[in-house]
Amino acid sequence: MRILITGGGGFLGQKLAKHLCETGTIAQYDISEITLADIQKPLGISGAVHISRVIADISKAEDAKALFAQKPDIIFHLAAVVSGAAEADLDLGMRVNLGGTINILESARQQGEKTGQPPMVIFASSVAVHGGEAPAVVPDGVELNPQSSYGTQKAIGELLVQDYSRRGLIDGRGLRLPTVTIRPGKANAAASSFMSSIFRDTLQGGNANCPVPREFPVWHSSPRTVVENLIHAAEVPAEAFGYNRNLNLPGRTDTIGEMIEAMTAVAGPDAATRITWESDPAIEKIVSGWRGYFRPEKGLALGFKPDISFEKSVQYFLEDDIVLPQGS
Amino acid sequence: MRILITGGGGFLGQKLAKHLCETGTIAQYDISEITLADIQKPLGISGAVHISRVIADISKAEDAKALFAQKPDIIFHLAAVVSGAAEADLDLGMRVNLGGTINILESARQQGEKTGQPPMVIFASSVAVHGGEAPAVVPDGVELNPQSSYGTQKAIGELLVQDYSRRGLIDGRGLRLPTVTIRPGKANAAASSFMSSIFRDTLQGGNANCPVPREFPVWHSSPRTVVENLIHAAEVPAEAFGYNRNLNLPGRTDTIGEMIEAMTAVAGPDAATRITWESDPAIEKIVSGWRGYFRPEKGLALGFKPDISFEKSVQYFLEDDIVLPQGS
Numbered sequence: 001m002r003i004l005i006t007g008g009g010g011f012l013g014q015k016l017a018k019h020l021c022e023t024g025t026i027a028q029y030d031i032s033e034i035t036l037a038d039i040q041k042p043l044g045i046s047g048a049v050h051i052s053r054v055i056a057d058i059s060k061a062e063d064a065k066a067l068f069a070q071k072p073d074i075i076f077h078l079a080a081v082v083s084g085a086a087e088a089d090l091d092l093g094m095r096v097n098l099g100g101t102i103n104i105l106e107s108a109r110q111q112g113e114k115t116g117q118p119p120m121v122i123f124a125s126s127v128a129v130h131g132g133e134a135p136a137v138v139p140d141g142v143e144l145n146p147q148s149s150y151g152t153q154k155a156i157g158e159l160l161v162q163d164y165s166r167r168g169l170i171d172g173r174g175l176r177l178p179t180v181t182i183r184p185g186k187a188n189a190a191a192s193s194f195m196s197s198i199f200r201d202t203l204q205g206g207n208a209n210c211p212v213p214r215e216f217p218v219w220h221s222s223p224r225t226v227v228e229n230l231i232h233a234a235e236v237p238a239e240a241f242g243y244n245r246n247l248n249l250p251g252r253t254d255t256i257g258e259m260i261e262a263m264t265a266v267a268g269p270d271a272a273t274r275i276t277w278e279s280d281p282a283i284e285k286i287v288s289g290w291r292g293y294f295r296p297e298k299g300l301a302l303g304f305k306p307d308i309s310f311e312k313s314v315q316y317f318l319e320d321d322i323v324l325p326q327g328s
Numbered sequence: 329m330r331i332l333i334t335g336g337g338g339f340l341g342q343k344l345a346k347h348l349c350e351t352g353t354i355a356q357y358d359i360s361e362i363t364l365a366d367i368q369k370p371l372g373i374s375g376a377v378h379i380s381r382v383i384a385d386i387s388k389a390e391d392a393k394a395l396f397a398q399k400p401d402i403i404f405h406l407a408a409v410v411s412g413a414a415e416a417d418l419d420l421g422m423r424v425n426l427g428g429t430i431n432i433l434e435s436a437r438q439q440g441e442k443t444g445q446p447p448m449v450i451f452a453s454s455v456a457v458h459g460g461e462a463p464a465v466v467p468d469g470v471e472l473n474p475q476s477s478y479g480t481q482k483a484i485g486e487l488l489v490q491d492y493s494r495r496g497l498i499d500g501r502g503l504r505l506p507t508v509t510i511r512p513g514k515a516n517a518a519a520s521s522f523m524s525s526i527f528r529d530t531l532q533g534g535n536a537n538c539p540v541p542r543e544f545p546v547w548h549s550s551p552r553t554v555v556e557n558l559i560h561a562a563e564v565p566a567e568a569f570g571y572n573r574n575l576n577l578p579g580r581t582d583t584i585g586e587m588i589e590a591m592t593a594v595a596g597p598d599a600a601t602r603i604t605w606e607s608d609p610a611i612e613k614i615v616s617g618w619r620g621y622f623r624p625e626k627g628l629a630l631g632f633k634p635d636i637s638f639e640k641s642v643q644y645f646l647e648d649d650i651v652l653p654q655g656s
Contacts, residue, residue: 140471
């Protein structure tokens, strides 16, 4: 199995590659090669699997096409301009999130037409496709009504993944990721960035601002669980998806306040004291357009997993990701 | 009011322009000019309103942009590669139905940014956005799950109309048209073409084939009613649409058999004897992916109208459109 990961330099792409290197298999096949592609050269991963690291701007058709030189069997399409950035710059989001996704799907299609074997494309969609007229608790089968350009572009990607799959051009699977927290690294332009930083940065000795009230409910999943679900997506038989290759991933709902209590229970009371509470209307407007409660029955039936507790998510962060300040 | 109609050479664009010429107003404003744009030069319309007829390929950005030279206040975006053709040629559908719609929306956005007045864009979407995992009777708010590339491209157009409207770049309204029957003219590459030809062609003395059984239910609307609903879309206050600028238009459900009985009741038994019944799996596959029953509550609440009966639709055809063979 040759695997291509777009957004391979991002925290999720890196964690996914690391996991695949450790197991060396996917869907019971041996992995021979992983290509990590990103706009900047991705970090390497040590392990038994051969890793290629490629700089590519998927919004350019020729860059996307070049990623298929090695004829990947499975493409994890994670690359995206994040929500805050796509809201601030419509053209950028359209170019990368829409145009880039079309370029990846078209390249996958061309490979399939050449080889006679449509490649599998696992597409990272987002909870941000839901909002607006969706009910407060979102069951499966609700009209996507994104209230951000990021969510709109992800919803469009889903429709294309479904149509290309229906036509037999690819074997697509689209997963709507809950807010992924606690994500490692630095704060970014995602509107949800604070949903990690108030835990990550304070656990690492820094400060972080929470722009929404404690009562704000978050539909979330840990990076470790999201990686497991991305890999599980490759193991589900195509026909099990029925008429729709896209689904809400399982997750769990906790309020910001409950998540802070969980952090305190696992790591002590210090971190929470370093959270500030200045409201930010621009951030709040985007994230309150998302939904906090879901009933992801299809995802659960297909064997995708939620986290057990946010306490566990804090433990995963401490085990996998924490970077303590020098001298501590 | 300056009005631009893409697909202005099509039967719906022509009927819409004719109606607007007759009334001379839209949303209580006088109409000063109507531009009909199509891939071939549209036929002219006689009336008091000035009509421009323009050849334009909206899949080319410069052609789309040129249509905005007159700064239209309202754009009826009807142009599309029809369902059968978009299914037969994915690239063509992507280029015109997706790329062309982006070009129209971008041109409208640029005009709005220049003038400070976002133009209104009324987008003809389609019942073909529904299918797959949608319930047998489709209420509002159901996930779009198109089972054709045409439906996929229309669903994407809807998402863009919604996002551009949410951002204040346009004032968009997307209407999911039921199958429009009885449409005048010639058979075309729409999978639904037979849903008009078995009435139109037989009423005009010709033969027509019905590729599906009599029991097949059709969610339909007459051209006259669809034109009235397109015009009504310009009269609904933007805020009445809530968080979603797209909606299922009212229509009615009759089986093919019931529609034939209605034709017989209005026009006598001859026409029905000229219908042949050879099944066509390719056509049947597309149209049985559509839904026959809807509960378009939002559309009704906003004042959009269904037809009263298919008998009325037959009468409209006899009044508006029938072309009798020479010598009859």
